[in-house]
Amino acid sequence: MSFPWAEHYAPKHPLMRYLDEKLPLPRLVYNAVGAGYPVPRNLNYFWNFGVLAGAALAIQIITGVILAMHYAANGTVAFDSVEHIMRDVNSGWLIRYAHANGASMFFIVVYTHIFRGLYYGSYKAPREMVWLLGVVIFLLMMATAFMGYVLPWGQMSFWGAQVITGFFSAIPVVGDPIRMWLLGGFAPDNDALNRFFSLHYLLPFVIAAVIVLHIWALHIPGSNNPTGVDVKGPQDTVPFHPYYTAKDGMGLGVFLIVFSLLLFFAPNALGHPDNYIPANPLSTPAHIVPEWYFLPFYAILKSFTGNFLGIAAKLWGVMAMFGSILLLFFLPWIDRSPIRSASYRPMYKWFFWVLVADVLFLGYLGQAEVTPTVVLLSQLCAGYYFSHFLIIIPLISKFEKPLPLPNSITEAVLGHPAPAAA
Template sequence: MAGGLTQSEFKNPVVRWIDSRLPVFTMMQKEYGTFPTPRNFNYFWNFGALAMVNLVIMIVSGITLAMHYTPNSALAFDSVERIMRDVNFGWLIRYIHANGASMFFIVVYIHIYRGLYYGSYKAPRELLWMIGVVIFLLMMATAFMGYVLPWGQMSFWGATVITNLFSALPIVGDPIVTWLWGGFSVDNPTLNRFFSLHYLLPFVIFGVVFLHVAALHITGSNNPLGIDPKGPQDTLPFHPYYTAKDSFGMAIYLIVFACLVFFAPNYLGHPDNYIPANPLVTPPHIVPEWYFLPFYAILRSVPDKLGGVVLMFGAIAIWFVLPWLDTSPVRSMRFRPWTRPFFFLMILSFLVLLYVGGKPPEGAYVTAGRLATAYYFLYFLVLLPWLGVKERTLPLPESISRPVLRGGGPLPAGAAAKPMEKA
């Protein structure tokens, strides 16, 4: 073989010629073909692949919409209406993009809470988890800026309310708000800035996702048992086993996505956004998109503006230090009987925040929001550290393959098992 060329095992002459000079096919075969993965993945592990596909859908549909959108405060609303009415299949592209944002957050929320339940944030995957939190923050920023672009009533007033939150920060708050606005109110410079950033950030997300996947392939995947593979008997090659499983999950996902796009395209939106933005008319109830509502409810649960902002950002920042807050040596909550009910209560508190965030800040909604906020932080800051020390966990299986092949989960108390294994 000529110097500088690599050995390629592919039989196709074109593929072999490319791969010997740029071994991209060998890399893909290694990382997505023969890559060893735990043999006990359940369908919750589909959601990482679903998130990647959803990101591609959002980028492709977003680029297409940008070809017809006009980022000008006098023309933005009309340009969106033109996309809906005059551009060939413009209505379909916009509905895919708008509902794709909601589907993206649904997938990512399930992906996050799967990681919380099975302890995917524990060593050695701390950095993998933290990169995932960065992706979530970038998603929130991108979605917020995209919500402003239609320049309807809820877009305009949502941008006004959310950007004004930064004014609560001492010293730097007002300069940050002025920079975000590009002036002294939400206007044409704001729209231009948000359009530019909304177009750019998905490519930044794509780059961070690449780091996320690279970190995953270095540390290896977690699994429902939360124990590391002990040998080849505990793993399967990614292809064809998990490509087939992901394909089935993808088919179900696309069916649900299509039902939303074709039969209920405006179900998750707000009707006020079909009214052109008017700075002189304030909507009776200003709410962000549904996927921001839990954090919006946390913001409103504190009477003090600065305190609400700190708690709202703290609700996500707390995820960064979660690997050190959870002191238990056992990863999966399948073996943590004390922690499991508290975890499901935390999910319930998150759903309560999601509900009350879309309601007026009055009466029982305020009380429910404060109680849910208090429990959310109590779970992460108090219960997890305390349970990690005090909890008596169930015995862990000796290997992944044993409970898989015997058709069960945790071994019976009398079976041979290790009572505790370092995560």
């Protein structure tokens, strides 16, 4: 979006003028996160989570590069190399725990970012491309995290790779070749470790590239806001710097405090103790579970226990697991309501919080031992998840009576319209 009232970059120092002419990086930064980028004046702290996601990715890349200097992607020594990092490398324990817990913090931030987008309608026109690129980032994160979970080569790493890649074999005709291509053989071994290590190292840089596209796509229509009302003039905006750089700095400080508490006082709270046992192909753990951020999708996968329409339960589970994420790609066209923010959609708001509770309960069911009761609850919760997007949202779009919208962002902030600036 072009903001005619935005402050334009005009360097005064001769060196900066020369640099702006030959390589306009200062202008790019100024227009992206400086006074040259006006943003709605009513953004709340939920808009901090985009910057926090970038900070979490930076932590992962820095710690990951350092860990790669000491890690050995070989089945005979991979587990020992991780122990070497923990015990012998200077501050290796800190780097390893920061990387492991940084992944959890990254997913916490991104899940909050996604649900904020769902609540405030950030997926609606004209920001569909911003949303679609965000879903691509989410898929890349999941692939990167899965491959990273395999690298310590503990019991959960080995058997997680065995189980998750085994789901591809449910796909007719091409399933087994895909699984063998991923593993480099019939079972997780040296070839699988080399593949996963290479891709785990590469994909964060791909994520960073897609984030650049994500931010670029965001700057074309401009940021959404809690009211969902479009910007109508300079009275509705403030420069990104210093107003939101200060606000993001506050959010980043809180993020780092929470991250430090987790890192120094409970570094193994979100991990699994079986992963401190070396991988043993002859000893299957009693209860195989993925990392916590995969648990809702794992519960959807496990909810299919019987064949249906001639299709095996395993294939139904795989299709449902991937379908639960791919649904998000179509959300901008599923929700036809012209109102963006749930603050003015009373029915949608109620069902949104039901969805949040449903996903949290799916996460609990994903780590629970499989019993008839757990399977039944997983089926009910998975059914609601798909019903929310495929049935409830389209019906709400037709029959909901929204609350009156404010005439402008300024009116929503001040309670009365402000005179338009010249």
